[in-house]
Amino acid sequence: MLRMLIRRLALGAITVFLVSLIIFAGVEILPGDACTAFLEREAQGQLLENCRQELGLNRPATERYLEWAAGAVTGDLGVSANGQKQITELVGYRLRNTLLLASCAMLAGIPLALFLGVVAALWRDRMVDLTISTIAIGAMTIPEFVSATLLILIFSVWLGWIPGIVLTSANAPISEFFPEIFLPMMVLTFVMTAHILRTVRSSVIEAMASDYAQMATLKGVPYWRIVFRHVLPNALLPAINVVALTIAWLLGGVVVIETVFNYPGLGRMMIDSISDRDLPVTQAIALIIASVYVGVNLAADLLTMIANPRLRTLHMRKG
Amino acid sequence: MKDMVTKEPLIQVRDLSVGFTGRAGHTLPVLRNIDLAVRRGESLGLVGESGSGKSTLALAMMGYLKRGLRVIGGGTHFAGLDMFTLSRKELEGIRGGRLALIPQNSGQSLTPTLKIGAQLSEALRLHSKLPEAEHSARVVQLLEQVRLPDPSAIAGRYPHELSGGQQQRAAIAMALAGEPEALLLDEPTTGLDVTTQAHILELLRDLAAETGMAMVYVSHDLGAIARVCDRVVVMYAGEAVLEGPVREVLRNPAHPYARGLLASIPKLTDARLPMALEGRPPPPGKAGDGCAFVDRCAIATDVCRTSRPALATVPSGARVRCHHADRADSLPTRSPADADPRVIAEDAILSLGDLSISYARPGFLDQILGRKPATTPTVDGITIELEKGETLGLVGESGSGKSTILKAVAGLLPPAGGRIELAGDGVLPPLVDTRRPDQLRRVQLIFQNPDESLNPRQTIAEILAQPLKLYFGLSGEALRQRIEDLLESVRLGAHYMDRLPSQLSGGEKQRVAVARAFAAEPDLVLCDEVTSALDVSVQAAVLDLLDQLRRSRNTAYVFVSHDLAVVRALSDRVAVLYQGRLCEIGPAAAVYAAPSHPYTEVLLGAVLEPDPDTVPTLSAADIVELSPPARGCPFQRRCPRKIGPQCDTETPPWQDDGHGHAIRCHIPREAL
Numbered sequence: 001m002l003r004m005l006i007r008r009l010a011l012g013a014i015t016v017f018l019v020s021l022i023i024f025a026g027v028e029i030l031p032g033d034a035c036t037a038f039l040e041r042e043a044q045g046q047l048l049e050n051c052r053q054e055l056g057l058n059r060p061a062t063e064r065y066l067e068w069a070a071g072a073v074t075g076d077l078g079v080s081a082n083g084q085k086q087i088t089e090l091v092g093y094r095l096r097n098t099l100l101l102a103s104c105a106m107l108a109g110i111p112l113a114l115f116l117g118v119v120a121a122l123w124r125d126r127m128v129d130l131t132i133s134t135i136a137i138g139a140m141t142i143p144e145f146v147s148a149t150l151l152i153l154i155f156s157v158w159l160g161w162i163p164g165i166v167l168t169s170a171n172a173p174i175s176e177f178f179p180e181i182f183l184p185m186m187v188l189t190f191v192m193t194a195h196i197l198r199t200v201r202s203s204v205i206e207a208m209a210s211d212y213a214q215m216a217t218l219k220g221v222p223y224w225r226i227v228f229r230h231v232l233p234n235a236l237l238p239a240i241n242v243v244a245l246t247i248a249w250l251l252g253g254v255v256v257i258e259t260v261f262n263y264p265g266l267g268r269m270m271i272d273s274i275s276d277r278d279l280p281v282t283q284a285i286a287l288i289i290a291s292v293y294v295g296v297n298l299a300a301d302l303l304t305m306i307a308n309p310r311l312r313t314l315h316m317r318k319g
Numbered sequence: 320m321k322d323m324v325t326k327e328p329l330i331q332v333r334d335l336s337v338g339f340t341g342r343a344g345h346t347l348p349v350l351r352n353i354d355l356a357v358r359r360g361e362s363l364g365l366v367g368e369s370g371s372g373k374s375t376l377a378l379a380m381m382g383y384l385k386r387g388l389r390v391i392g393g394g395t396h397f398a399g400l401d402m403f404t405l406s407r408k409e410l411e412g413i414r415g416g417r418l419a420l421i422p423q424n425s426g427q428s429l430t431p432t433l434k435i436g437a438q439l440s441e442a443l444r445l446h447s448k449l450p451e452a453e454h455s456a457r458v459v460q461l462l463e464q465v466r467l468p469d470p471s472a473i474a475g476r477y478p479h480e481l482s483g484g485q486q487q488r489a490a491i492a493m494a495l496a497g498e499p500e501a502l503l504l505d506e507p508t509t510g511l512d513v514t515t516q517a518h519i520l521e522l523l524r525d526l527a528a529e530t531g532m533a534m535v536y537v538s539h540d541l542g543a544i545a546r547v548c549d550r551v552v553v554m555y556a557g558e559a560v561l562e563g564p565v566r567e568v569l570r571n572p573a574h575p576y577a578r579g580l581l582a583s584i585p586k587l588t589d590a591r592l593p594m595a596l597e598g599r600p601p602p603p604g605k606a607g608d609g610c611a612f613v614d615r616c617a618i619a620t621d622v623c624r625t626s627r628p629a630l631a632t633v634p635s636g637a638r639v640r641c642h643h644a645d646r647a648d649s650l651p652t653r654s655p656a657d658a659d660p661r662v663i664a665e666d667a668i669l670s671l672g673d674l675s676i677s678y679a680r681p682g683f684l685d686q687i688l689g690r691k692p693a694t695t696p697t698v699d700g701i702t703i704e705l706e707k708g709e710t711l712g713l714v715g716e717s718g719s720g721k722s723t724i725l726k727a728v729a730g731l732l733p734p735a736g737g738r739i740e741l742a743g744d745g746v747l748p749p750l751v752d753t754r755r756p757d758q759l760r761r762v763q764l765i766f767q768n769p770d771e772s773l774n775p776r777q778t779i780a781e782i783l784a785q786p787l788k789l790y791f792g793l794s795g796e797a798l799r800q801r802i803e804d805l806l807e808s809v810r811l812g813a814h815y816m817d818r819l820p821s822q823l824s825g826g827e828k829q830r831v832a833v834a835r836a837f838a839a840e841p842d843l844v845l846c847d848e849v850t851s852a853l854d855v856s857v858q859a860a861v862l863d864l865l866d867q868l869r870r871s872r873n874t875a876y877v878f879v880s881h882d883l884a885v886v887r888a889l890s891d892r893v894a895v896l897y898q899g900r901l902c903e904i905g906p907a908a909a910v911y912a913a914p915s916h917p918y919t920e921v922l923l924g925a926v927l928e929p930d931p932d933t934v935p936t937l938s939a940a941d942i943v944e945l946s947p948p949a950r951g952c953p954f955q956r957r958c959p960r961k962i963g964p965q966c967d968t969e970t971p972p973w974q975d976d977g978h979g980h981a982i983r984c985h986i987p988r989e990a991l
């Protein structure tokens with residue numbers, strides 16, 4: 001088990017390393033650099049040369065990568081091209097805001113998805129199931145910006161309950177994000193719930209049709225006891241990984257949603273940095289998102305391993 | 320046991336028909352007009368091919384139908400209660416209590432996330448009056464009753480931590496927890512080793528005798544039925560076609576199908592191939608107006624086509640569904656004649672020299688230091704010569720290394736030592752990717768489960784085209800012609816070319832797998848339990864096919880099976896394997912006769928013949944050994960005839976009779 005853990009951790013670290021290489025190389029290949037972006041039209045001749053000298057952009061790429069990577073490991077992401085601020089500081093609040101949005105969506109979405117998925121499975125092909133499944137398919141196919149616009153239309157324009165745009169500044173205390181956070185959160189929850197509930201539904205249906213569920217019935221075990229004791233523990237195991245994937249996906253979807261709602265999170269910062277051609281910031285955010293992605297999947301694997309007696313004992317046996 | 324059989328039936332099935340709604344909206348019957356009764360203390364066998372409705376009938380006795388199925392007519396009673404009219408609550412009270420089930424595949428029927436102890440005490444909570452505090456003691460008692468070693472440890476394990484035989488015992492213990500009046504068993508020993516099966520059947524017999532419970536035993540294995548049942552119902556295409564006392568049904572059945580079934584079973588005492596029962600049963604709804612068996616029946620007449628025979632009592636007392644039951648005894652119940660002998664050249668095709676294979680991967684440190692792992696290899700000291708056109712049977716319990724040896728010969732596993740030599744090609748490189756195409760072509764492997772070895776997305780033509788393109792570079796019309804010939808040679812027509820594996824029955828899929836192997840025109844075919852997943856009648860047809868192919872092409876086989884009767888029917892020579900080590904090798908007739916190695920004796924003693932008067936001898940304990948002993952005889956821990964400390968410390972010597980029959984044991988050959 002410990003060996004397994006170490007192997008997974010190492011694998012995760014390697015993934016992050018490779019991703020950082022790709023990000024760095026990608027930015028290298030792009031025409032222009034931090035100085036051309038910063039100096040804009042004056043980026044030529046001596047001025048450009050000086051700037052590059054100052055930022056050390058004239059040094060070989062490998063050297064700069066190593067410096068960047070070493071900084072990232074120690075928590076120093078360098079300075080932004082725009083305004084020469086410490087990226088770590090800039091990113092800090094944004095990361096917090098995005099995490100706030102994501103965790104609110106998860107807190108609402110995961111229990112809801114589990115509940116609806118189990119209900120749809122147990123009343124398979126009945127009215128409840130058809131309703132839930134149809135809405136879920138809808139939620140998965142409608143692009144987020146469409147559902148976001150719809151929600152703004154309903155809750156801000158018609159009902160006037162919640163502002164349609166988040167005006168809170170990035171470094172405001174958490175409490176100030178309420179209630180504006182509700183609309184972006186709802187959009188996220190909606191899509192996430194749809195994805196998770198469909199997995200939950202099919203794995204519960206499969207488990208209900210399994211030999212062991214049939215055996216429990218033929219042993220005289222009451223229906224709800226079969227559901228809770230025999231079926232759900234087995235059916236929900238595969239859901240863990242889907243939840244992880246969904247969370248990782250959330251980080252991508254968050255970009256669109258943050259932009260639509262003007263929410264001051266990492267996603268919007270990424271878009272902003274790209275349009276400002278602030279390459280150091282883009283690089284840093286890409287790296288953070290990749291690390292979170294790897295981290296979440298790692299956590300899911302570990303959780304599955306702990307929850308599944310088959311995997312657990314297998315690894316224990318084999319040392 | 321017999322005197323406990325009482326008059327009024329405990330389970331009564333009356334005119335029961337069950338079916339489902341087909342795509343066109345018609346009702347398609349799966350069970351048709353089943354009538355039967357089981358009395359207290361009695362044990363009834365249900366036999367038939369897969370799909371004949373045995374399981375559906377057994378589950379219906381519990382008032383349970385699989386999703387999609389419904390009762391079309393009639394019903395089933397247990398102790399006077401109409402099972403299909405009871406409420407959910409009433410059913411919960413009976414199921415697992417007065418009426419319990421032992422499922423076919425207990426590995427999948429035990430909940431994976433609950434410990435064995437928890438699943439047993441759940442049954443106790445639901446069906447016994449014992450106070451909660453006494454449950455864990457009772458659980459241990461129950462596990463002890465089914466002779467599981469170390470019951471309290473077993474109670475603390477998850478299902479996947481037990482062997483197949485142990486899981487089956489745990490399932491039996493769970494069924495016994497409610498102290499049932501009747502036990503339904505759905506193929507409880509299918510897929511288990513002969514020795515394990517024999518032990519479990521003895522256990523069931525004892526339990527039935529002790530407790531006086533009734534049993535309904537579902538199986539396609541007539542040997543098992545012969546051992547446990549008093550009466551037998553033979554099912555065909557959803558109908559009961561024959562019902563009678565076990566002796567009657569197994570010795571001289573009055574129904575043509577039952578006779579065909581009997582003839583298709585290989586027998587330990589018979590070196591001939593069993594007789595294949597060609598064709599297959601009609602699918603639900605396709606049985607027509609006449610007898611469902613008419614297309615396969617050798618004595619059918621016009622009346623069989625137009626009118627469905629009723630279940631009628633014949634003079635012997637059995638009930639038979641046949642218009643011509645009086646003529647049934649003209650049909651044979653065993654292979655009629657000896658086949659022509661084959662000539663085997665004295666010219667080796669394969670030779671294994673001191674082959675050893677180890678699954679233990681060397682650890683990190685071992686790799687750096689270039690050391691071999693310290694554990695004893697899984698397979699060791701295998702020296703075998705195989706002549707051109709010869710068939711070598713390889714027998715042994717599961718885990719004895721049969722498949723491992725085949726995989727190494729096929730190049731799917733690297734040997735840890737020794738050599739694999741193919742005539743004309745010299746010593747073969749260890750792995751597939753280092754062998755030359757022609758070396759690969761000459762050795763082909765056929766697996767137990769065609770579902771896993773045939774790509775479900777490829778058509779049969781594409782599957783067969785692969786080796787033809789790879790090894791012979793065929794294309795266009797030549798390729799097509801060759802595929803047709805191949806299909807013809809395994810008795811499938813050209814119209815199978817465009818089908819997918821999922822559109823074929825199990826037997827047909829296995830024929831495709833055989834055809835694919837022969838497409839390479841191999842000199843040696845390795846068969847790994849190729850008939851184990853098939854019904855006996857289909858098995859007989861595949862065995863016959865393998866026999867025809869080796870005759871026409873002089874191909875050598877290594878034929879692995881845990882079924883000793885099947886091995887006998889096909890093999891020229893037989894090798895017995897225990898814990899990856901050879902115990903005995905020789906001509907088939909010599910291996911199956913005395914003198915035998917003590918392990919061979921144990922295996923042969925556990926085989927159940929389809930004859931109620933043969934009693935198995937169970938001399939060795941039914942335990943699963945995880946690794947072979949480091950020294951001495953591999954069989955030392957279970958040997959019933961162990962003679963002394965030399966068995967533990969010294970490798971026993973090979974004792975030869977001078978005619979190629981060798982036994983490896985410390986007991987002198989004369990005394991074996």
Ligand SMILES: Nc1ncnc2c1ncn2[C@@H]1O[C@H](COP(=O)(O)OP(=O)(O)O)[C@@H](O)[C@H]1O
Nearest residue numbers: 339349368369370371372373374375385386387
């Ligand atoms: N849920 C189901 N829906 C439709 N047909 C079924 C279902 N379960 C079994 N059958 C059909 O019923 C027949 C009998 O199946 P089964 O009782 O499992 O046979 P056996 O136990 O003898 O192998 C087969 O033709 C099978 O295809």
Ligand code: SF4
Nearest residue numbers: 610613616623641642
């Ligand atoms: S009724 Fe006719 S077809 Fe059916 S088994 Fe009897 S003889 Fe054969």
Ligand code: SF4
Nearest residue numbers: 952955958966984985
């Ligand atoms: S050598 Fe000893 S332990 Fe091995 S089979 Fe012979 S008698 Fe039994």
Ligand SMILES: [Mg+2]
Nearest residue numbers: 373374423506
């Ligand atoms: Mg069955």
